[in-house]
Amino acid sequence: MLEATPLTEGWVLHHEGADLPAVVPGCVHTDLLAAGVIPDPFVGRAESEVAWVGRRAWSYRTTLRAAPGAQRTDLVFTGLDTVAEILLDGVPLGRTRNMHRSYRFDVTGRSGELTVRFASAYTEAEAVRARLGERPAAYPEPYPYLRKMACSFGWDWGPTLVTAGIWRPALLEHWSTARIARVRPLVSVEDGTGVVELRVDVERTGAGAPLAVEAAVGGQRVRAGVEDDTATVRVEVPDARLWWPRGYGEQPLYDVELTLLHGREPLDGWSRRVGFRTVRLDTSADARGTGFTLVVNGERLFARGVNWIPDDVFPSRVGRERYRTRLRQAADAGVDLVRVWGGGIYESDDFYDACDESGLLVWQDFPFACAAYPEEQPLRAEVEAEARENVVRLMPHPSLVLWNGNNENLWGFRDWGWEPRLAGESWGEGYYLGLLPRVVAELDPTRPYTAGSPWSGSWDRHPNDPDHGTHHSWEVWNRADYTDYLREVPRFVAEFGWQAPPAYATLRRALPGEELAPDSPGMLHHQKADDGNGKLARWLARHFPPPDGDFDRWHYLTQVNQARAVAAGIEHWRSHWPACAGTVVWQLNDCWPVTSWAAIDGDGREKPLYHELRRLYADRLPTLQLRPRGLVLALVNQAAEMWSGVVRLRRMAVDGTLVGERETAFRAAGRGVAEVSVESGLVPAGAAEFLVADADGLRALRFPAPDREIPYPRPEFDVTVADGLVTVTARTLVRDLLLQADRLHPAARADRGLVTLLPGETVTIGVRGWPDPDPDAARAALYCLESGR
Structure with missing residues (x-):
């Protein structure tokens, strides 16, 4: 053996x-x-x-x-x-x-x-x-x-x-007679029967020995002979339980055991876990353009996604437990799809194992990003060799549902001035539209392939056309306010995001002894984006008065702005399901301590954006949206069951006065969106009013003016601490209250992020890792918006 x-x-x-x-x-x-x-x-x-x-x-x-x-x-x-x-x-x-x-x-x-x-x-x-x-x-x-x-x-x-x-x-590896050189598992579902077809390649030490392979799956065992150093063994599992994405069902996994035999003597073995499911990518044309919808087991999905970068710039330091921790954070935030971005690596099997077990779908980029890649030797042979090896290596994982040729290279060729500069030189198109789809079709025909992200499906259209295929929305962060997300309804938003600094404790560890300021030497070094601080300042100025040298206030406001920006996009796009079939936030994680678009910083601490994703990616989401006919409450229901109940709409003044109120029934079909019109008498008039919509314990808010124009009252609230719980009771409107738990202790974590309280309302925040609870310390770590701040 x-x-x-x-x-x-x-x-x-x-x-x-x-x-x-x-x-x-x-x-x-x-x-x-x-x-x-x-x-x-x-x-x-x-x-x-x-x-x-x-x-x-x-x-x-x-x-x-x-x-x-x-x-x-x-x-x-x-x-x-x-x-x-x-x-x-x-x-x-x-x-x-x-x-x-x-x-x-x-x-x-x-x-x-x-x-x-x-x-x-x-x-x-x-x-x-x-x-x-x-x-x-x-x-x-x-x-x-x-x-x-x-x-x-x-x-x-x-x-x-x-x-x-x-x-x-x-x-x-020590072996005799023969070994298993490669196993290519084709997993499918045929009329309720799970099928595992194993294509096996064998390497021998010499000719002549009669060999066989035996495979066992789900209590079924099948044997086949080896001829010309290859064998195919097909195992059928009756009434196989389907593997589902998280939120749609369970994730049953079946052990596959393959043994190479010389007579009765086992020579080598191969084992993996598989899940039975079907997947296809619906890119059919419709009245709005060309769709991009993942369909798993016949169920059409709105993908609630995040982009994944290597979790450490030194990938060898990322082991099984770190993968599981980070992916558990993703799942706990309501994420059901993780895109492995093309500037990184094919992750280890530990990553995909964790996704298999938790129901996180994986979109896998081939490692090409933001550049023209030569297609001549020695690169071409290496690209084909790595693609063949990794396609086969990752095939067993049911979580893997999409192969993607590259990140932004088709877009770059058309839109970033590459075409005239290349003057006919190779740049990677032959990989994305030729070599890679051929390798996937040959080796892994059970999964869809797309040439790139973004990609409209044809050179007849702009690669980043929002009406066709995948779209990357970066013009907003780079050149406009996040309210511009509301101008478009892309078919699938594969990248968009907003920057914010990491948690305070992360900055203190990474920049010991530095007097922190947005432009202090260490802060600038840990800001790698082109004009990153300039964009942070410009987009803050659209909403808030300047922090005027108050670093703590700047830190809090940039965190608020990041969460608000991502929320604006996701709420808008989810409300347009099924025209829009997914959002993939840039990005889930960081590889070191840095100001970035991440929801989880380089030390593993959750930013307010992370907690906001839990709300945005929940099965049920109420959101107030402007439509051509006026203001509506969109009730997004990604659960399978009907969502029905009564919505309470309240027009309120910032001083707590109730201006108008109405209750109305609603019904949102499973996997659907319902809309409730907001009558004109409930629409806020001016900066001193806002609208509250409460449905089934969930809330949507609409403030019609930038925060810098809103005459917020001086926030007043009471704080109590007991048994690891911080309870805040509002005596006025308290907008975007945030407990920065890491300011209490570097190991402390809060179980929620930004919350807005109406007068008389209470919120309880769980805090773990805080060795010496203290009400005064808790109050000092609480931040919220104030008039003029």
């Missing part, structure tokens, strides 16, 4: 004539950090101090010992970052140039010093660029010229920390 031995012990990293202890899996930066050679690049401006690391060549060494008994021993690297030469006792075994694939070398009977020499990724990328010619990109770093995580080279939310190292497990 094949035996695998992890190669985790005895590694050293050679640095300036000395050997430092090395951790495998890991990378050069983490080893240098552990040895005290470099400062933490996440703290202060130390990122700049360690830039030299990415420009150096590095070597890892360990001792390899021969294993007796097996006919064959393979040295397997499941991830090398990126350009490496592998030597055994000084004799080359091979070279690598792709972070996104694995490598295997025959070392049967051999032992000695194993060395992995890494060239600087800059050296390789710049050499390829010199040979193939310059290609346009969103950033000046040479990331399009090698198959490496693009955001290693920096992004508008990420540091430039160009890594090298053995970033995924290394192992020795």
Whole structure:
């Protein structure tokens, strides 16, 4: 039987004539950090101090010992970052140039010093660029010229920390006679029967041995012979339970066990978990354009999504528990789709396992982002090899529902001035419209493929046409106020977002001793977006008076503005289901402490936006929207059951006076949207009034004027603390009350974000991780809007 031995012990990293202890899996930066050679690049401006690391060549060494008994021993690297030469006792075994694939070398009977020499990724990328010619990109770093995580080279939310190292497990595999080289599981549902068809490739040590494979799924067992080193075994599971996205049903998973046999002797095994479900992408034309709707098990979905970036700029530090924590946060916020963005990596199976178990759908980008990618060798062969390997690797996961060719490259070609600059040079179109769809169709025909995001489906239309396919809404953040989200109803909003700084405790850890200000040196270093602070200031000025040097107030208001902006988009677009079939917020997470569009900051703390997503992505959402006929209350019901009840509409003055009131019945069909017209007498008149809509314990608010024009009363409220609960009782209108729990203690977390209270109303906020509860401290950590502030 094949035996695998992890190669985790005895590694050293050679640095300036000395050997430092090395951790495998890991990378050069983490080893240098552990040895005290470099400062933490996440703290202060130390990122700049360690830039030299990415420009150096590095070597890892360990001792390899021969294993007796097996006919064959393979040295397997499941991830090398990126350009490496592998030597055994000084004799080359091979070279690598792709972070996104694995490598295997025959070392049967051999032992000695194993060395992995890494060239600087800059050296390789710049050499390829010199040979193939310059290609346009969103950033000046040479990331399009090698198959490496693009955001290693920096992004508008990420540091430039160009890594090298053995970033995924290394192992020795000992085997005899034959081994399973590849298994391609095609999982389908046919008339209620779950079908698993396993296409198996076998590698032998020599010819002649009769082989068979045996597969077991759901109590069913089937055997098939191996011919020409391939076999196909089909297992049918009667009355299979369907796997559903979260919120639509359960996520039953079935163990698949495959054994390679020589007679009765087991030679190798392969096991995975699968789920039975169907998925298709409806891109049919209609009166409004071309749709983009995911359909799972026949159920049409409004996708409640978030974009995922690598959770650490050093991906080897992200393990099973960290994946589960972050994805649990996503699920708890009502998210049902996670888009793995194309400037990162194909994540580890731990990521997809967690999504399988929690019902989070996965949209998987191929790793191409914001650049023209050459299609000549050596890149083309590497792209095909990595695509083939990762399509097959990820096929078992029922959570994976969509393959996407790239991020913004089709848009960039048409709209960012690339076409004239390229003057006929290759730029990636052959990958997105040729190679990648061919690979997916050949290897994984059970899933849809789309050429890019955004993509309108045809060059006859603008790639980012909101009426066709996927749309990225960045003109709003870059050039306008978030109220401009209300101008369009895209068919599927795959990217949009708004910036805010991380939590206060995160800033204090990352910028120790710094007097914090929006433009203090550390804050500027941890703001990577082009004119990011300028945009924050301009968009704050549309709604609020300037904070006038009060950092705490600036910090709070930017957090409010982020949550308000995302809410404006999602409420508007959800209210237009099924014309709009999804929103994917940019972004869920961060890879270090930074001012960014994330809902969860680089230390894992939830921003107010995170808590707002819980409201916005709930099954039921009331929202006040302007329609051509006037103001309406849209009742969005993503639950399967009818939503019916009575809505209470109140026109109120900011001093708490009730101006007008009405109750009316409503009925919203399952997976539908109902609208209740707001009569003219209930529409607020001027900045001193607002509208409240309460339905089934849920609330929608409409303030018709910017906050800077609203004469809010001086907020008055009482605070009590008991048993980890902070209770606030309002004596006036209290708008956008926020308890910043991390100001109480760095480990403290609140269970809710922004809340608006009417006079006499009470809210109870749960706080965990607060060792010394104190009412005065709680009051000091509470922020809300005030007239003129």
